[in-house]
Amino acid sequence: MATVHLQANHAAFTDGVRELEVDGATVGAVIDALAERFAGLGPLLREGSSVAINGELQPKGTIYASVAPDAEVHFLAPIAGG
């Protein structure tokens, strides 16, 4: 199970839960699992978040990136540039 870290804005949908274990071999599977558990969280994770796996920022919109069983997955606010 990967450890998922959520931001305070995500926590509005999770009754305050910010850290939890989630099963899922890819980012998409992790998001699906979270969306099923917490109503309303799906769109925020899919469209309004960036993802870092073990601290490495993933390409925007990624869902296929692999998530190892012991991975640390951070959902972040979206990052853009100038």
Place this chain on the structure above:
Amino acid sequence: MRYAAPTTVDEAVGLLAADADARVFAGATDLIPQIRSGRPEPSVLVDLKRIDRLVGLGESGGTWTVGAATPTSKLTADAAFTGAFPGLSEASGLIGSDQIQNRSSWGGNLCNASPAADSVPALVANAVRAVVAGSNGERTVPVEEIVTGPGQTSLADDEFVVEFAVDTPPANTADAYLRLIPRTEMDIAVVGAAVRLTMDGDTCTAATVALGAVAPTVVRVPAAEAALVGSTLDDATLEAVAAAASAACNPIDDKRGTIEYRRQVAGVLAKRAATIAAERANA
């Protein structure tokens, strides 16, 4: 719109007299941006720069004659002129970049009638006279009578300034001009201060103080002048000059500065310019 480039003053007057919407220009550094920003185009653009008198510069019998369209770069490059009127030269040289300096002129700077025009306080401080041509011939008026308000002049539709006359200053007399801009270049003055002093040793015997950008038109400050005359420009005098200058302001709040700022800095620049003028007069 039609462009015309007369080669004589009479020809230019004729163009103005024939069409009330005709407009003279020298550098067009204000005119072109105004047209671009949507102001109505004149019917005839009368380019004054091909009239020899309009671009002249010379001294004769103690009086300097400066064409209304003479580029300010020509004034600042003239060692004799700059030696006689250091403040007027530096004020002229502060109108815009090197690019602008080859287009800007006293006539344009004055007749555009911006309250912030850099050369005008120095023109006033030096009692410069404008020679105005029109259908009724020529007349000579003090520069402070040309501008009546922001964008407004006393010139009739068929009149324009041909040239300026200014007398070589008496001995131990010098001027200085300082302005405040947010950057170091390329800005319109937030405050401008011109001071001309005549010194007898350490004592000031005559003074003119004129401020720009702090009122609808250039402001003379008689109270500051009175404080200076007879003084040695000691600290108390300079504080009195600063206070008088601040009090003489009737400024506005705008994108370039606030009322409070303009008042306070007018005083600072007036006393600093007075100090510089005094040093120059005794040099």
Place this chain on the structure above:
Amino acid sequence: MINRTHVHCSVNGDEVDFLASDNTSLLDALRDELGLTGVKEGCGTGDCGACSITVYGALNCACLMFAPEAEGREIGTVEGIAQGDHLHPLQETFLEGAALQCGICTPGFLVAAKVLLDENPSPTETEIRYALAGNLCRCTGYDKIIHAVQEAAVQLNGAKS
């Protein structure tokens, strides 16, 4: 109705003729009538110097001149700075010193810097900064431009002595 004027002048040493509306700026005429698109428009109000040209060797903003004013005058643009394949030292030092990034302001800077060095062969850093204050650059912070002008001055002075 806008009158159109036939203008005859010299541009970069060539005698040229063009027809321009009387309200047209010389900048638009140089670009649209003569194809000299090295002269750039950054502001149209004389505040950025991207359209810097020379008129009888004196620095001007082409955007602040009406096209008919060019009649009979000698105009110089960035396109006239190199002599054939031979770059002016300023062009060389701008390239060597990475004094350009996007390059939109570069033509204006080269024209202004050449006027400066023609008039003042050994300017101080402060003189260079004030002489180029009418030219805006948003990419470089000016640092490498100032260095390139200083280096060109050294090269030009070396060539003379």
Place this chain on the structure above:
Amino acid sequence: MTATENPPTKYKYVGTRPVRHDGLEKVTGKARFAADLDLTGQLRGAIVRSPHAHARIVSIDTSAAEAMPGVKSVVTGADFPAIDPADPAHDEAVNNIARDEALYVGHAVAAVAATTMDEARAAAAAVEVEYEVLPAVLSIDEAIADGAPIANSTNRTLFTGDTEPSNIASVGPFQRGDVEAGFAAADVIVERTFTTKAVHQGYIEPHACVADVGQDGKATIWASSQGHFAVRSKTAKILGWGTDKIKVTPAEIGGGFGGKTTIYLEPIAVRLSQKAGRPVKIVMTREEVLSATGPAPASKIHVKMGATNDGELTTIQGTLHYSNGSAKGYAALTGAMSIASYKFPNLDLMAIGTVDNTPKSAAYRAPSAPQAAFAIETLIDEVADQLEMDPIDLRLKNAVVEGDPTAMGAPHPKIGFIETLEAIKNSEHYNSPVPEGAGRGFGTGFWFNIGEQSSATVNLNEDGTATVITGSPDIGGSRASMALMAAEELGLDVHRITPIVADTESVGFTDITEGSRATFATGMAVVNACRDLIEQMKDRAAVMRGVAADQVAWIDGAAIIEGPPSEGADPVSIAEITAAAKMTGGPLTATASLNAAGAGPSFAAHLADVRVDEETGQVEILRYTAAQDAGTAIHPSYVEGQMQGGSAQGIGWALNEEYVFSADGVMQNAGFLDYRMPVASDLPMIETIIVEVPNPSHPYGVRGVGETGIVPPIGTLANAIADQTGVRMADLPMSPPKVLKALNER
């Protein structure tokens, strides 16, 4: 002056300073920018813009304009397909051309194309728009006030599920630890509210494009853009077309800094061209650029910070408001996330993005970070003052290192913040005395940098030269960097390589040049393509020498034969391989595409000496030094250039740049006269120290360098002003009137 962790002696080309490939065109005036194009039959376009900050568009009558001389086409919002407000592309679509609601002064509502610019302008003035003026909201305070009018009827707060219109674009809390306990443990607590105005990217080239719709219904666009693939996809979306109907050719771009990541003109030019059957060129005036294209957000940031007596920063708590202008956006979230340089075990930040009736904001170099860094760096300086600690030592004590959390909690990858701080601490500048009567300030900055999608094709030509083709518009010398990395890989002289930026039909999809990603991500694609080519060349050399492929090694730009029977045979050069290519399998070409992960954050630290004229409030910068972690500097001159340019922009933001609006929302300073960007005489030389802590996720260790440089200057200068005068400036810009007012209140 270059401080490096590992001196870059291992490279032959990377780290050198060749003349850029596109330089000659740019110093001779020949380089073609979008406005320089002139197609046969080309029309000129002009935009009709709203004079109202907020209005309902009741009707638009174009008949008078259409009847005017020279007019060939007129378009309004009705010429574009409707778009659902919930569509992420909605706001940019209606920003290109308004539909029912004009959202700021300058908002495009219609456009005309005519044979001359004069005719186009005249016709634009003749388009009759009937407006119903609505109440306008012009600032953050007005947007969040109780009972505030709604600035944009289509705005819903992002990701809350709210269905009612709101002036709040987004809300983002960020929390870790326990701030109450943190403040309780603090010996020193500092607190202040900071306000900043909108500022513009200030590129010297106004937005411009040419569009030509042919008889086949296909559009060709020449654009000034940071990403021509994005121009294609956005234009297609706004027109409701397929991307196959649009080809975009990148013109040279005259500066972008984030402001040319969005589009304004292209869909309009395409529709005008389609209706007229002729090419249409649209070039904005400077006034249009300033009043209708993206400024960086205004902000209002309140931060409270606690520290212990030994200099541990225990706690940060804050509320960050950022205005997105007329549309929704992420400005506030990004701002809060950029607070990532110090450990702060306890953190509670609330990011609130607002919507108002000012121009839709756009990205500007490290978007949202400079505003936040102004607050953070000022408060840390106050802590250092109160603790009488060296400001760099205080930061060193609290600086993040690999594994420490960012504001979002994710751990930092390998970073060089400590090294960057030490570079300033060890600099000659920091160790020299502060000039008499002057003040010295220090500040830092952080930016994430991003990866994203890039493609590159490398072709070897028959004479052994190479062409490197990418889809990343070159906004600061990136072509030279691409050529350098290819030179290093192939072992080929950098001037035998021609780097070009190709159109959307000639190279694979590539995301926008933004987020300091071009040298990082596109560079990686170039490296991958070169490595593919090397494998191909080894195979060809094996055929040429009659050996097995695994007997060939690639060393110093040539194939070396190893092992019997040809051991010691002459190396095979690239030129020999390409000359023989048609006999060994045909042309040599390789393409690589990727979506890059592992972008390396970049930190910067700046030091400034200033002199404040305490009678006028003018600030003169006497000396300025910038240090930044580049990872690896591919072309050091352009790394320095990015650092210097970013510094100058930050200095302008700090001292004089600001949007000034009238009470009815009209920008009062929409020109370079009164929108005061730094001129040459405003600045000293900007000394640079390139720090190199390589990014392990890039083959050459590249971190992006484009953005971070704009982050530190505001705090740095505010701290320098405080050092001399004792006055803490908290309201930008620190222009003479504001500084003098603060000095008067001292």
